Amino acid sequence: MAGIRPSQAYLALDMTDTAPLASLATDLTGGRTSGLRFLDDAGTLAIVLDVTGLAEPERKPLEEKLRDALLARDEVTSVRVAMTAEKKALTIVAVGSGKGGVGKSTLAANLAVALHRRGVKVGLVDADIYGPSLPRLMDSEGTKPEAQGSKLVPVPNAYGVPMLSTGQIAAPGQAIAWRGPMAGKALEQLVDARWGAVDTLVVDLPPGTGDVQLTMIQRHKPAGAVIVSTPQDLALIDAARAISLFEQADVPIIGLVENMAGYACPHCGGVSDPFGRGGAEAAAGEMGIAFLGRVPLAIGIRLASDGGVPPAAGTDPAGEPFHAVAAKVADWLDARKAR
Numbered sequence: 001m002a003g004i005r006p007s008q009a010y011l012a013l014d015m016t017d018t019a020p021l022a023s024l025a026t027d028l029t030g031g032r033t034s035g036l037r038f039l040d041d042a043g044t045l046a047i048v049l050d051v052t053g054l055a056e057p058e059r060k061p062l063e064e065k066l067r068d069a070l071l072a073r074d075e076v077t078s079v080r081v082a083m084t085a086e087k088k089a090l091t092i093v094a095v096g097s098g099k100g101g102v103g104k105s106t107l108a109a110n111l112a113v114a115l116h117r118r119g120v121k122v123g124l125v126d127a128d129i130y131g132p133s134l135p136r137l138m139d140s141e142g143t144k145p146e147a148q149g150s151k152l153v154p155v156p157n158a159y160g161v162p163m164l165s166t167g168q169i170a171a172p173g174q175a176i177a178w179r180g181p182m183a184g185k186a187l188e189q190l191v192d193a194r195w196g197a198v199d200t201l202v203v204d205l206p207p208g209t210g211d212v213q214l215t216m217i218q219r220h221k222p223a224g225a226v227i228v229s230t231p232q233d234l235a236l237i238d239a240a241r242a243i244s245l246f247e248q249a250d251v252p253i254i255g256l257v258e259n260m261a262g263y264a265c266p267h268c269g270g271v272s273d274p275f276g277r278g279g280a281e282a283a284a285g286e287m288g289i290a291f292l293g294r295v296p297l298a299i300g301i302r303l304a305s306d307g308g309v310p311p312a313a314g315t316d317p318a319g320e321p322f323h324a325v326a327a328k329v330a331d332w333l334d335a336r337k338a339r
């Protein structure tokens, strides 16, 4: 039968009728509403309320105020309010180095564990495509992350720091061939995962200052970067290059960590400095960046790390330098939040 059915007629009428309701909702909520429409011809109204930036106790009263005002209108019999909030932005702390083998992954793992122990809701991302070593350092080798829908679920571990690693999503050796955009995509999968309560990510970047690193940094703008270097002059020159890579991408430098600084003798406990002392701190001063501390070259750190127990997880004094660095990073993050 030709002609307009009653419900169609009603919907056609709504087109004009919802305008006063929409403007009422806009006025009441300070412009937080959208998508107002009738779901049926019995007067069921649907509306979206954006509660981004509102604290939990403020959301419910606003929703109720909106519902009551709309229900007071004759044409409305019930109201369905869908509350939405913008996706929570993760605070990313990138850990980088000018060259490989300086202990960047060791620092990233222990920084994450130490931040967790300070109460930060932290996760760990291993973006070091050239040598993803965090699964071993965090004792979760061989565990593949599951996917929920299109997103990965980070792998839990005994240290309370959920983690995702390129080593878990690529076949061995495959990732090294990734070019900048591919590495960027892979990092996206690791960062844009189901992190749950996590609000801060420590990201272990590949060593060096190539395109891959730059793509990664540009795609997931870190809040700040921690640079790891060994004390030798050459390593410090490379570290300066890493610093300029971050500066080029407008990423603030949280500070420089000197790793393998001095040798802690396992027999007498004495510390000697085969590469000199104070070079990294002086270099940080010259570059105008903070010095976050030194971690000695200690057999205990290597053995614990390679055995899948980050020194910062226990009570061993070997973990202390990492806790000191984490305290400074946590202060930096707090100060950033307060800005």
Ligand SMILES: Nc1ncnc2c1ncn2[C@@H]1O[C@H](COP(=O)(O)OP(=O)(O)OP(=O)(O)O)[C@@H](O)[C@H]1O
Binding pocket: 097, 099, 100, 101, 102, 103, 104, 105, 106, 107, 128, 131, 133, 207, 259, 260, 261, 295, 296, 297, 298, 299, 301, 302, 303, 305, 306
């Ligand atoms: N302070 C330290 N004392 C003793 N051994 C250390 C220390 N820091 C790191 N190591 C050891 O040095 C090796 C390299 O460390 P790590 O893998 O963290 O370096 P990296 O900079 O991440 O290397 P890559 O460039 O391969 O990713 C590991 O065997 C680690 O246990």
